[in-house]
Amino acid sequence: MQSSEVELDAPPIFEIGEKVRSRKLIRNDGTFPGKDIGETLAKKGDVGYVVTIGTFLQTSYIYAVHFMTTGYIVGCRGKELESAEVSE
Known part of the structure; x- marks a missing residue:
């Protein structure tokens, strides 16, 4: 994401309650x-569930x-996560 791009211009990638997986080590x-x-x-x-969605500096979603x-x-930032939902 470029510094001029505002992630909040689009809806969140993940939803509350969605099962997600960490794409990287988070410290x-x-x-x-x-x-x-x-x-x-x-x-x-590691697998977890999105419990709330907030924002950071009016530019990014924090899950x-x-x-x-x-x-x-x-x-977590969206780029640190991927969906772990099973498609049926």
Whole structure:
């Protein structure tokens, strides 16, 4: 995404309640309380569910994902996630 592109001009990629999977290792950037900066919050492939959708700097969606393996609710960018829903 270029700096001039505003993600909020389109609807969110994921929906509340949607099952998602982490596309990468997610570490604490200092915004997760009680954990050290750099500590792992979700590993690549961890599965969770979107519990809320917020925004960051009026440009990006932040998906609060409840990861089942750790019980953590972690704020993730859309590019850090992929759908884990099974198509029928």
